[in-house]
Amino acid sequence: MSAAPRSLSVPALNLKAQYETIRDEIEPVVRRVLESQMFVLGPEVEELEKELAVYCGSARAVGCASGSDALLLPLMALGVGPGDEVITTPYSFFATAGSIWRTGAKPVFVDIEPDTYNLDPSLVEAAVTPRTKAIIPVHLYGQAADMDAIAAIATKHSLHVIEDAAQAIGALYKGKRVGGLGHIAAFSFYPSKNLGGFGDGGLMTTDDPVVARTLGRLRVHGMEPKYYHHEVGFNSRLDALQAAILRVKLKRLDGWTFERRQAAARYHLLFEAHGLTEWISLPREREGHVSVFNQYVIRVPASMRDALRESLSSRQIGTEIYYPVPLHLQSCFASLGHKPGDFPHSEAASRETLALPIYPELTDDQQRFVVGSIRQFMDAHAHGRLAADRAA
Numbered sequence: 001m002s003a004a005p006r007s008l009s010v011p012a013l014n015l016k017a018q019y020e021t022i023r024d025e026i027e028p029v030v031r032r033v034l035e036s037q038m039f040v041l042g043p044e045v046e047e048l049e050k051e052l053a054v055y056c057g058s059a060r061a062v063g064c065a066s067g068s069d070a071l072l073l074p075l076m077a078l079g080v081g082p083g084d085e086v087i088t089t090p091y092s093f094f095a096t097a098g099s100i101w102r103t104g105a106k107p108v109f110v111d112i113e114p115d116t117y118n119l120d121p122s123l124v125e126a127a128v129t130p131r132t133k134a135i136i137p138v139h140l141y142g143q144a145a146d147m148d149a150i151a152a153i154a155t156k157h158s159l160h161v162i163e164d165a166a167q168a169i170g171a172l173y174k175g176k177r178v179g180g181l182g183h184i185a186a187f188s189f190y191p192s193k194n195l196g197g198f199g200d201g202g203l204m205t206t207d208d209p210v211v212a213r214t215l216g217r218l219r220v221h222g223m224e225p226k227y228y229h230h231e232v233g234f235n236s237r238l239d240a241l242q243a244a245i246l247r248v249k250l251k252r253l254d255g256w257t258f259e260r261r262q263a264a265a266r267y268h269l270l271f272e273a274h275g276l277t278e279w280i281s282l283p284r285e286r287e288g289h290v291s292v293f294n295q296y297v298i299r300v301p302a303s304m305r306d307a308l309r310e311s312l313s314s315r316q317i318g319t320e321i322y323y324p325v326p327l328h329l330q331s332c333f334a335s336l337g338h339k340p341g342d343f344p345h346s347e348a349a350s351r352e353t354l355a356l357p358i359y360p361e362l363t364d365d366q367q368r369f370v371v372g373s374i375r376q377f378m379d380a381h382a383h384g385r386l387a388a389d390r391a392a
């Protein structure tokens, strides 16, 4: 193995590098939309919806303004509201639980599996009550949740399953793409996502034509036909500019996913070659799952996570913590009455995880610099501390 480069900037995310590879394709489609002067919904959005429905193996797709709305609109379409409960994970981006809260329903948290960070299906059934209406599993970091086990509980108790696939477009579960595994699925086009727009955007997929029609109505204030409202929705329309850009990027998505997976495999080899796997847990891909590695998240003892992050930052290596406070301990949910210790695996993950840079344009040299820098940190600071932790 060649030596790690001595110094190299490795941003946590590098959207500019990707833009440079597609600029020549993006500019003409932006011009096309400008010439059409049709900026909201319209043919570009309809074409994107058709292409993404096919991509996800779903009968219908409905664009909307964000991934957050792509969770809220399905809950509204299913009639979830005050007095209802929705089961989900406490270890996710806020929108997963925020969308439930905004309907007036109660988020009911169930802990995660410590190795995949996804909802633990073996704990779900105990959380079902007569008020439960739906389950929202999150395909965290790009790997699908254990959907068969979740679907079995949902079927037994007549519950809906809404996939939060914001981080996982293209991920496979037993040969099927996410987005076609539940009743409705939510996707985000936030720029850091694997299929990221040039602004906010989202999309829902479903096989149910009635639900699709309701979603299409709710995103335009519940209007059908024009200026007639039999239910109250809100404005969650997708821009034509975003749709046109996303259509260009969709053609590249599988290639980018391949490169993300190669980068993940390279990290794996480098961590092993540097003898770091005794101290650091690497992402675990379950059998039958193909992750799209929206994030590459390692796990280190809590006693050194923040110091490692600072050390990497001093070497211009960007990292992120997804997520430092699990949702059940967010102050806005204090009225739910949770306390530290309620969901130990989620709380441990919040203290121990660190997301390393991963994107299709990440170079071999950059990865060697990242892992070499982690090795140096361990040599300089960590061994004594870890040995003390273990002895304690």
Ligand SMILES: Cc1ncc(COP(=O)(O)O)c(C=O)c1O
Pocket: 066, 067, 068, 069, 092, 093, 095, 096, 138, 164, 166, 167, 187, 188, 189, 190, 200, 201, 202
């Ligand atoms: C798991 C998860 N759910 C929902 C969302 C919300 O998506 P958006 O930021 O597009 O509203 C995100 C993205 O930030 C996410 O990562």
